[in-house]
Amino acid sequence: MRTLDIASTIGPDLVRLRRELHQVPEVGMDLPLTQRAVLDALDGLDLEVTLGRELSSVVAVLRGRGGSRTGTDRPVVLLRGDMDALPVTEDLDLDYVSRHVGRMHACGHDLHVAGLVGAARILHELRDELEGDVVLMFQPGEEGPGGAEPMIREGLLEAAGRRVDAAYALHVYSSEYAKGVWFGRPGPLMAAADEVRVTIVGEGGHGSQPFRAKDPIPVACEIVVALQTLVTRQFDVFDPVVITVGKFVGGTKDNIIPDEAVFEATVRSLSEEARAEVSAKIERLCTQLAAAHGLTAVVEHLPGYPVTVNDEAEYAFAKDTIVDLFGADRYSHQRDPEMGSEDFSFVGQLVPSAYVNLSACPAADHDSAPDNHSPRADFDDSVVPDGAALLAELALRRTAQLSARAPQAAASSD
Ligand SMILES: [Zn+2]
Numbered sequence: 001m002r003t004l005d006i007a008s009t010i011g012p013d014l015v016r017l018r019r020e021l022h023q024v025p026e027v028g029m030d031l032p033l034t035q036r037a038v039l040d041a042l043d044g045l046d047l048e049v050t051l052g053r054e055l056s057s058v059v060a061v062l063r064g065r066g067g068s069r070t071g072t073d074r075p076v077v078l079l080r081g082d083m084d085a086l087p088v089t090e091d092l093d094l095d096y097v098s099r100h101v102g103r104m105h106a107c108g109h110d111l112h113v114a115g116l117v118g119a120a121r122i123l124h125e126l127r128d129e130l131e132g133d134v135v136l137m138f139q140p141g142e143e144g145p146g147g148a149e150p151m152i153r154e155g156l157l158e159a160a161g162r163r164v165d166a167a168y169a170l171h172v173y174s175s176e177y178a179k180g181v182w183f184g185r186p187g188p189l190m191a192a193a194d195e196v197r198v199t200i201v202g203e204g205g206h207g208s209q210p211f212r213a214k215d216p217i218p219v220a221c222e223i224v225v226a227l228q229t230l231v232t233r234q235f236d237v238f239d240p241v242v243i244t245v246g247k248f249v250g251g252t253k254d255n256i257i258p259d260e261a262v263f264e265a266t267v268r269s270l271s272e273e274a275r276a277e278v279s280a281k282i283e284r285l286c287t288q289l290a291a292a293h294g295l296t297a298v299v300e301h302l303p304g305y306p307v308t309v310n311d312e313a314e315y316a317f318a319k320d321t322i323v324d325l326f327g328a329d330r331y332s333h334q335r336d337p338e339m340g341s342e343d344f345s346f347v348g349q350l351v352p353s354a355y356v357n358l359s360a361c362p363a364a365d366h367d368s369a370p371d372n373h374s375p376r377a378d379f380d381d382s383v384v385p386d387g388a389a390l391l392a393e394l395a396l397r398r399t400a401q402l403s404a405r406a407p408q409a410a411a412s413s414d
Pocket of ligand 1: 107108109142171
């Protein structure tokens with residue numbers, strides 16, 4: 001396969017780029033060094049580049065020259081690579097270790113950037129055969145506060161002059177699967193992650209005379225426990241939700257009843273139905289349990305990323321492409337979704353998408369290797385050319401398929 005051949009030729013460049021990025025990790029929405037490195041790496045390719053206004057994103061459109069479709073009829077495929085690092089101090093002994101205390105590419109997004117640059121180079125070389133256009137999405141802020149949504153607002157999905165038909169993303173893992181193994185599943189892949197902040201409003205007083213006050217602490221405690229009953233008694237185990245209260249604050253001293261107690265929970269769900277339901281039921285439980293004790297609860301919902309759902313057809317296509325390129329023994333079906341989240345889900349809500357995972361675990365014992373986000377998470381960048389080849393192949397094949405479909409308006413003219 002030519003994508004693989006080109007990928008292996010440019011492989012050393014891609015690994016070099018990844019190691020450069022690894023040394024200068026940047027966190028959040030403003031990644032000037034990373035953006036500069038991407039622009040330098042794409043320099044010389046015939047691309048239409050747009051930089052983000054609100055954030056340091058890069059959107060590059062690569063025009064294919066193959067196929068007979070023209071104008072608005074020409075297929076468009078989107079490929080995404082996230083670029084941001086994490087506020088973690090790296091604890092690895094590498095000659096390209098992070099130069100910044102407190103910042104590390106601990107989720108492997110440096111490999112994603114190198115892989116997407118590789119895909120751009122491969123597709124550029126094969127652009128005479130590319131039967132559509134490709135939107136390359138270099139995204140900041142995946143680890144929060146979320147770069148995909150503002151990129152969509154700034155016109156990402158229409159960057160080629162018409163709507164994207166399909167979108168693909170990949171993620172590398174530092175553990176769990178053997179190096180080089182691709183894995184994923186159709187349908188829900190990652191959870192929606194929302195936050196809830198609850199304030200139980202009572203009335204402070206002396207700890208010796210609770211009947212003269214309205215103590216918010218036992219009420220808040222009761223609600224925290226009742227939330228777990230809510231999860232197990234009111235939700236289908238096959239459409240699960242998770243509620244974890246990770247923060248609980250109330251009071252200053254043993255003998256003072258405070259006015260308020262506050263707790264914060266992360267709420268995970270795997271369908272938009274369960275997501276809406278859990279939000280409504282948390283509200284009801286908190287306000288009514290507080291009311292039962294004569295207090296009030298103020299519930300603030302802070303929506304996060306939606307559920308990441310792999311479109312069945314797009315996922316089947318991506319999986320077949322993986323098996324075709326790398327062989328069936330390099331693919332593993334992932335039984336369950338994970339309760340982590342991903343803001344590629346905002347793209348997936350608007351465009352049929354597939355998101356696949358690739359193990360970059362350098363250790364033979366992948367089960368006990370440090371996970372993504374650990375200060376010791378290590379990613380073997382020898383998989384970067386494979387990532388580049390897959391993204392390029394997905395774009396080539398999908399645009400060819402879309403190009404071959406019956407023209408929509410003139411389908412039955414004879
Ligand atoms: Zn990540």
